[in-house]
Amino acid sequence: MLLTLPLSIFNFLGLALYNLYPGAPEFKGARVNDPLICFRVVTKGTCPDLVKRNVERNINICNGLGLSNFIFEIVTDRFIGLPRSPSVREIVVPFNYRTAKKTLFKARALQYCLEDSVNDLKDEDWIVHLDEETILTRGSVIGILNFIAKGTSSFGQGVITYANEEIVCWITTIFDLSRVGNDYGILRFCLKHFRKPLFSWKGSYVVSNVGAERNVSFDFGIHGSIAEDCFFGLMAWKKGYSFDFIEGEMWERSPFSLTDYVKQRRRWVQGITLTFFSKDIPFKQKVGISFSLLSWITMPLTASNSVLAFLYPLPMPIVFHFLCAFMGGVMMFLFIIGALKSFNYKRTGLCKFLLICMASVLLLPCFVITETCAVVYAFLTFSTIEFHTIKKECRPNDDNFMHGQHTICNV
Template sequence: MSLTADIKYGIHVLAFISWVVIFEILCGAIPVGKDTHPQIDPIAEYGWIGTITLYLLRFASLLVLPQCICNMLGLLLFNSFKEKVQLKAAPLLAPFVCFRVVTKGDYPDLENVEKNIDICFEAGIENFMFEVVTDKAINLPSRQKVREVVVPTTYQTKTGAKFKARALQFCLEDDVNVLREEDWIVHLDEETLLTTNAVSGILNFCEGGKHDFGQGVITYANGDIVNWVTTLSDSFRVADDMGKLRFQFSIFHKPIFGWKGSFVVTRFKAERAVTFDHGPEGSIAEDCFFSMIAYRDGYTFDFIEGEMHEKSPFTLWDFLQQRKRWLQGIFLTAHANQIPTRNKLFLALSLYAWAFMPFTSLQIFICPMFPLPRCLLLDAAVAFVGAVNLYMYIIGVVKSFSHKCRHNSWRLLLYIVGGLFTIPFNICIENLAVLLGMFGDKYKFYVVNKDIERDSRGPSPSQTPLLEV
């Protein structure tokens, strides 16, 4: 017997709360029974410098605390197990929607465009088009509702925006744009696959018209899985969408932690006002930079129900380079003079929580070797961070893989165990990304290969994904 969405949600809430409490007890943050914690004088034991260093490391672990709180609230307050998004109005009356895909044009076989068009028709939407923006002409087959936009090599933005930001800005130019101010744009990656639920969620968001920007959940385990390690690792990102992203958009209606670059829905008038033309520093993580500028200018955001499907990186090298670029792009965003501190404060906390990972992850070994006197509040906060982050992998796997094992709970359990086993790998990759990102050239844009046939052939020398300013 299949469980209803409400029952699944109830089990999840109970499991999450129980897990946090049990983890706090196991870590000794909640004393149970006789207190066996060593009573030591840290200054006498480690000296002033050693004591200060140990406490700084402990407090550095709490840089991620705001994220963990928002993830917890998002996962507890909202039911993410609903299987059907109900349309609030007739799709034939929906506003015009442009689905925009940006590609370099090296590989013209964009079969996902065809699939996504069929999904739109299946969802009942008629008032839409797909716009493929490319650096090189790919001569898409002539089909109704498809427009190809080629970005000239001579095109330059006013501030010198690069890469994807440059292409997106080109679409906003008066002599290129064909949209009206009240139309909507849905930004997709090349490999993004729509679902009827996502289309319904987008239509509900656009028809509501209350907010200018929106975003929803992306999962990575649909279809054939190319790399199990990276896909299981990305289950954390799925949980992040379900938790932090949903909470910030549903409660605050602001991108206090930024947002992703796909499943982005924008009102055309607002997108053109914010623009993607923010110089080289706004071109590495153009999505994050855009959200901060929109936040600065007072635009509001909302969460969109439904989910889209994408692929995790196919190789560990791509996985590493992807994380490195994100770190560098967020670093440039968090240090941009155009964005006031009040708008990027929580983004900066997230950045430095990530940047300090090579130090904070060492606490797995440091805490047992160099114990500190008990401080219930500090110990509970650190344990809470660990509990939430571990549970994120579990719920992310459940969300991503439950469709593959509807009639086999043991198989889902194996996926969960697999997700937990990828944590050491993920920590190593994130730490390496920090080292390469913080000390490397921050103005390079690495394009992750997510074409299965292309990946099996390998890139040719002329198709290297690494672009330089």
């Protein structure tokens, strides 16, 4: 029951010690020579219209801020045919490309971009990693420029919210409110205070110095192919690089169905498990994810115990009750913070806004059950590791065609 206590403590510190409403980021200092920023999007190429729309939107955000020294690199398995432009480069990963360690999936594509024959960037340039549905905001671009100008860290990350675009599935969007709360809590505290990704590292809204990223690389083998983001963060920490938190949020969308949601979480559980058992990362760097992993593994017991403890209460020390109440309170507060930061009552209306805030707490048992199903599913199917790509457009997508980017592999 107390395995999630470290996560709760660090989330509480992040929410309590830092301003939750710092205001929109503004440029710090004079902008003389903006560094070259490469916004890198990795896609299978099965949603070309989505990629084209979002690239155009994101370019408009950059142009609106007077940004001139930037490029969007679209790394794809299938040729998309983006309009020719000095600010857009389309990179098609060859069918027969293999890394030295036979890395698969998204990590394989990211490693291809770092090859000497493909990479056009200099070591002092910067990469901003985005998913194909990620939308930049004015605040996030300003935050990135401020982070780069600060010059104290090689890697940075910020907050992603999931309710600013069209909401396809309300229940998964409400479930993802906890991720927003985690970004403002544990992620922000660890990156600001310790300058290390102690518990987590996401795969999008990642800002990397090119020289540092090439040194760390994405060629991790199969153990780093499923949760390549987590593996990369821990490897960069192992190599002594510094991290920081970036002000300003980006926008994405939650899975379009509970099936996609469960499969997404299943991949995370399997990927972090493989990361934990990798011999390439010392245990020092894996202490944080070990708590996350243990809390996942024991979630079926925790969920059932919550019911049994209510039906058949046992005498427990007061401190135990206090800690359990603290962990439950922090979890609820993560959802509430996620709702407050994701929705605006002026946009939704006050009644709907309050209903969403209440629903984020009332649906907490459903969230626990769904996460438990994902964990059980992950370990029942561990012999075949699946890199499930969730739907990003409101249309069927059943294409899994790339060798080396295929969906299932044996471990």
